[in-house]
Amino acid sequence: MPVSTRDLNEQRSPGAALARPSLIDRWLRFVQRQRAPYWFTYLILFILESALIHALSWLDGWLPRFTFEPLLLLFPLWLWGPLTILTWLNQTATSVVPDFGRLLELDEEGVERAGGIHHHADARRAAERRVLGGDLCAAFCTHL
Numbered sequence: 296m297p298v299s300t301r302d303l304n305e306q307r308s309p310g311a312a313l314a315r316p317s318l319i320d321r322w323l324r325f326v327q328r329q330r331a332p333y334w335f336t337y338l339i340l341f342i343l344e345s346a347l348i349h350a351l352s353w354l355d356g357w358l359p360r361f362t363f364e365p366l367l368l369l370f371p372l373w374l375w376g377p378l379t380i381l382t383w384l385n386q387t388a389t390s391v392v393p394d395f396g397r398l399l400e401l402d403e404e405g406v407e408r409a410g411g412i413h414h415h416a417d418a419r420r421a422a423e424r425r426v427l428g429g430d431l432c433a434a435f436c437t438h439l
Contacts, residue, residue: 323378
């Protein structure tokens, strides 16, 4: 028998409230709603920040004008790299929520609320992500 979110909310303690999305969650949703793929958005932001840092270094005199310093790419990489990974993980996780919804016997409303999903991922893409995720997990777990 499918469980509705109303039933789940009644089972929770009366003082428990849903947490508001963090700024990072809001940013990830904003990037995923864009027309361009998320990786392209982050690539453009990486290039813009790298150019800005180089321009400021040239203006400050820290670097001779129009020279490229690869070390300055670390700062944009530290910012946009983890956000790219988080966006990929978020997209992968939300694409398999309908599968887990069936296992947890959630109705459509429960699945949408759990993952913010309004459509089901096609089976082939979901299978590819499961295989890729399993390979990544095996690679990381064997090196721990």
